[in-house]
Amino acid sequence: MPQANLQFLNVEPDDEETYRLLLRRGGFKEAELARQLADDPHHEDAPLDPRAISHRLTELGLATATPGGLLAPASPAKAVEGLVERQVGRLRHKLEEEVIRSGVVDSLLAEHEKSMDCDGGPDTSTSTGQTQHIEGMSAVRAVIDELTYFTRTENLTTSPTGILSQESIAHARLMDSRILRRGVHMRTILASPALDDPATMSYMRELTSKGAQIRISYAPIERLIICDRAAALTPIDPAHTSKGAILTRDPGLVAALVSLFERMWQTAHHLPVSDDGEVEAAEFASDFERQLLRQLYTAEKDEIGARKLGIAVRTYRKHVASVMHRLGATNRFQAALLAHERGWI
Template sequence: MTDWEAVGLSGVDARVYRQLLRDPGVPVRQHSEALEEPEATIEAAVGRLVAAGLVRVGSEAAPAPVDPRSGLGMLVRERRAALEGVAAMTDQLAREFSAGQLQAEPNRLIEIAVGRDAIEARIDDMLRGATQQAVGTDTPPYVADGSLQVSSAELALLDRGVRFRAIYAAEVLDHPGWVARLGAMAERGEQSRVLPQVPVKLLIVDGTTAILPLGGDGSSRPGKARAVVVTDSALTSALQVLFDQLWGQATPLQLTQSATADPVKTLINLLASGMKDEAIARQLGVSGRTLRRRISQVQEELGATSRFQAGLQAARRGWGREL
């Protein structure tokens, strides 16, 4: 397909339009002679160009070209709108197709992925297919150190503006590599929160497809790891409800620091996340002694005698719930 065909015009139309650009306002007969085409062919092409907004006809015999930035720009916008409509229709038809398949074959609701590679490939496919949002929970142990790497599917999802929310177990923050990973994800737009404990690893895409491990996580035998993929069912909806409840209980995680960030609020947030002192000191770039001094100062400022009371006072002031 040529560029002109992409906007609904033919090669003959392109030749006629370029001829009109060279000799605007002359009779069709002369264009017929110059292009060595019958007048009927030229007149038909002019008619299509007029309909496309690329030619203006002052009289039947003397067509004049229109600025292509106007005519072609309009065509491109129309075609783009049409393609967006086709894309939306395709998504709807795909949902109807999936619903029909599931009704005909209920066993399609459940899929078992066996082995680390198969599980990672299925997660990758789910993330790449996300159109609205992805949510997930994560907790150690991990099958491999490669889990520290931000996958290309995760980056592609965030780069195209799909909302990504994740809940992490506090234990994750004890690992410097994971703190760096979460910081990189936050910079890309991921919204993350933390809980002292996360009950299950889980990923849900667009509220319709979920994947979670079966039995053990397979960390000792990657080839034996198993995960279940659940598609568009009451179970998927229930898992989404579970995530939303956990999200409401979790503490926003703010690992990125700006010059304008309130250091007290930053420290409170890290304390509330469940990070150990060593991890907090590493995150803030201070010594353990300096961190303990800052914690004491925060407790004094909040009128608290313990970290727990400091967390309560911070919550009452609305600190740490800004995501």
Template structure:
């Protein structure tokens, strides 16, 4: 599970309301703070992640505030850890970019360089990548910035990557966090995970990068006469710098998981089961018991789905849910 991001002023306002006013009801907290219930829930989730809120012993459906001294100390520790990681990434990025700048300069001045090769044109680039995919033996590392992968790129690369994975080649890929917003790319990444690829998400990436067997790196270059280019690097010092850059970003990236509380088709497995039980005519108490939650939580889930689908009754909720193939 990824570490929660830094707390905002709104998060601290929710924390103070729970600590000082003993207020736990989401609706009342939202009213007191003049924010939406969704914002309150998001703040509570982050505060729990920071260990500033913990489950109540007396009321399991609510949370209690941890001592401010303990809570703020935990926040400071996390901030210090994040600062150290950011400084490490900056240092590794600077070293890698300096090495790349020297490599590009040597290439441009001499038309080539021992340890590097400039590929011109999309056909030559793809042919080279196909060869790498068929010959790689141990590991493939990649930065893949951009929340959407072109459909033709997925179609061209997926069979080759899958064959390599089935041979036992380990894949570690870093995508932008926005990848979960594109259905085609999301399915491609999820398929790669099913085959054993390690996938993580980052808020930003410095470049597009491919490193094969820790010996060869490929980086897209600038257009030359309107043609795509890519720099192939075999120089050991430069490849080492790029590996260090990759590991620095990998260490701080979050795991690729089903979006918390909301999978790609818009409904969780728990919500789907709740709808099925309601459609079978089960009462709230029976539904809650079978789901292993309290009646209060079950009714809150129903209310949230009524609001999400703009349904005025449970009957209308069932109709709209059926139209969306949720039940």
């Protein structure tokens, strides 16, 4: 039986042979790569640039480079799964672009609207000019799916409760991944209870790793979804979002809601540092961070600083760790000095 290969998953033969070598040898230093390839009977024409082939293997998910400089093979199941996901992602992107180009969705929607007009079907929305009232959560989710499908430049969202259920995360992951994969600029503001919900924070950090920008608000925020600054969705009743939503494409109303989002964004705060040191990069200090740094100067205890800022001690300490990480400080005294040097306080 001939040996199966990975060419159908868009892996070049030389890269596959190197991966198979890693699997046989268990990994080795990048500096040894050229010699190992030259000595391997399965790989007659070894590449001259081991760094380049190491980079290709890690990009393909076939290997990982450890902090100690060891190039180790990924497990076959995980490697193949990743290659399949890459191919599926490429195909999905190609098909989505073709759908947009063809206008087939608009054509189908037109047929659906004709059916509603002729048959008096159970329409869940009422329309007045450029504004629609969407009733019921299932209908709202359908509208969100449609809006995000066609989003091409920017997606702005808020979460006034801050906490996302597992069901909400599962539903959002497909849409969020789809728009981030297309290079859409995503910004999201969550209420501060998100900081104490592990599932929500884990998902937010997943989004930031894919390019999304996330901020936390300690002030009340309004529920908004804005796509490409051309369409906006707000709840019919903010206190009972299950009743439905208002969709508007009116340029004046959308512009006003974008301005509202920008004001909320400016007063929100960067995502605190995680346990593994991951944090959103920024070159400036927010008003909240300046207040926090002043407390490091004056407050003798965290409890006092947290009380003056109106937040929980646990949250206060998370933000202290975050700002220290951004400053590259090893202790609070050094953080205050570095902040002063940067003009943050």
